[in-house]
Amino acid sequence: MRNLKLNIEGSWWDSLLYKGHLHLFGTDGSISVFAWETLVSELAQSIAGAEKALRFAFSESNAVYRSTMNVEDVRRCFDELPATEFDISSKELAKYRVSQADSGFPFPHATSSFHYDRMIVATSRGIFGSHYNTNTQDRSEVVRLSPVGANQAWPAYGNVAVAAGNAGLYQIDIRVQDREWPKEQEGDHLSARTCEACDWMFGNIIGMSFEEGSVLARFRTRSLNDRTSPDGADAFQSDDREADINWQRSFSSVDRLEEVVRSKFDPSDRKPLTWGSQDKLYKVEGKNLVVYRLLYNGKLQFIGKLDLPANLTNLVSVKTSLFGLVFEFDDSLLVLTSDGQAHALDGEPVNWRVFPRSRRYENHLHVLGETSLAIYSFNQDVEQDQFKKLIGTRAPANWSE
Structure with missing residues (x-):
């Protein structure tokens, strides 16, 4: 399946896609909201035969995993595209602007995300939140949820995992069942170890x-079979992947991963580099990347090993998504997709992000540059065996329904 790229002219600090709208944070502290689904639809209509491929690539990527979908037909849609790269000028983008206002969040922020119609933003001054009306695209007044300065705030299961640098790893309960935000709190201090980034492995936090x-x-997770989303909406319509996951949780323990996955390749004076997301944990062993699966009983199972696509000495950060792994270096990004292919993206980005918990945009990589936002659509994953692949998280089983 061909990978696609959409270039959007303009200069921004951060980007978010949520429930059919593109949110762009300006370098002046503003936030603009654009009708993303309409933009993609009208772009597709302007190119003969492009409607299905562009819809799958940029606005409904989970659809290709449905059991009723013929992968050969989907591949043909992509193969028949006249190009793999498309452009939207700033003038064209302006046609789809729904609103523009001061964001209300401290600028610059570290990360942003949505969770159950709540915008969560991590900054050096703490974690901030704002309720979001999906009908009007209005937001409530910004409130500070935690005074803990953070490199990253990553919400799931009604909580926010916080990577707080030298202060360690935290968790904040944002009480999604309530209409009001909880009182400002530091939250649960899960680990005092320096924490540069965080992610979710099902109900666990890495x-x-x-x-x-x-x-x-x-x-520990307790099953709630009759659970619905907090606002009573049909869970299938939610853009949060955890919407149909039973999620009542209670703290169990904190594992030091070097003790769990240590091997003869680990130097005695340095902890191995490990990270994980959803069903998989990755560990660097020399020139290899070792992959473990997190089982439902909580055990880690070795499932394979592969060659590293590059020397990670100058690694700045790494993120996991459905389509693969994204490595950030000082002046480039390297994408290792789930089919084992490496894609080098040269140039130092202003910012970049993936959407691993989305239902519709999980194949996106957004790279913000000085003059444009590049949206990469990686589409090879649907051709991979989701239970055997080593690279990238597994597609949820209910996507095949």
Whole structure:
């Protein structure tokens, strides 16, 4: 399946896609909201035969995993495209602007995300939140949820995982069942180890550290079979992947991952580099990347090993998504897709992000440059065996329905 790229002219600090709208944070502290679904639809209509491929690539990527979908037909849609790269000028983009206002968040921020119609933003001054009206695209007044300065805030299961640098790893309960935000709090301090980044492995939280060693905060999950989304909406319509996951959690323990996955390849004076997301944990062993699966019983199972696509000595960060792994270096990005192919993206980005918890945009990589936003659509994953692939998270089983 061909990979596609959409270039959008303009200069922004950050981007978010949520429930059919593109949110762009300006370098002046503003935020603009654009009708993304309409933009993609009208772009597709302007190119003969492009409607299905562009819809799958940029606005409904989960559709290609449905059991009723013929992969050969989908591949043909992509193969028949006259090009793999498309452009939207700033003038064209302006036609789709729904609103523009001051964001209300401290600028510059570290990360932004949505969770159950709540915008969560991590900054050096703490974690901030704002309720979002999906009908009007209006937001409530910004409130500070936590005074803990953070490199990253990553919400899931009604909580926010916080990578707080030297302060360690935290979790904040944002009480999604309530209409009001909880009182400002530091939250649960899960680990004192330096934490550069965090992610979710089902209901567990992984805190990544380059020097001190990564940790896995484990939680017990209780099944709630009759659970619906907090606002009573049909869970299928939610853009949060956890919307149909039973999620009541209670803290269990914190594992030091170097003790769990240690091998003869690990130098005695340095903790191995490990990170994970959803069903998989990755560990660097020399020139190899070792892959483990997190089982439902909480155990880690070795499932394979592959050659590293590059020397990670100058690695700045790494993120996992459905389509693969994204490595950030000082002046480039390297994407290792789930089919084992490496894609080099030269040039230092202003910012970049993936959408691993989305239902519709999980194949996106957004790279923000000085003069444009490049949206890469990686589409090879549907051709991979989701239970056997080593690279990237597994597509949810209910996507085949």
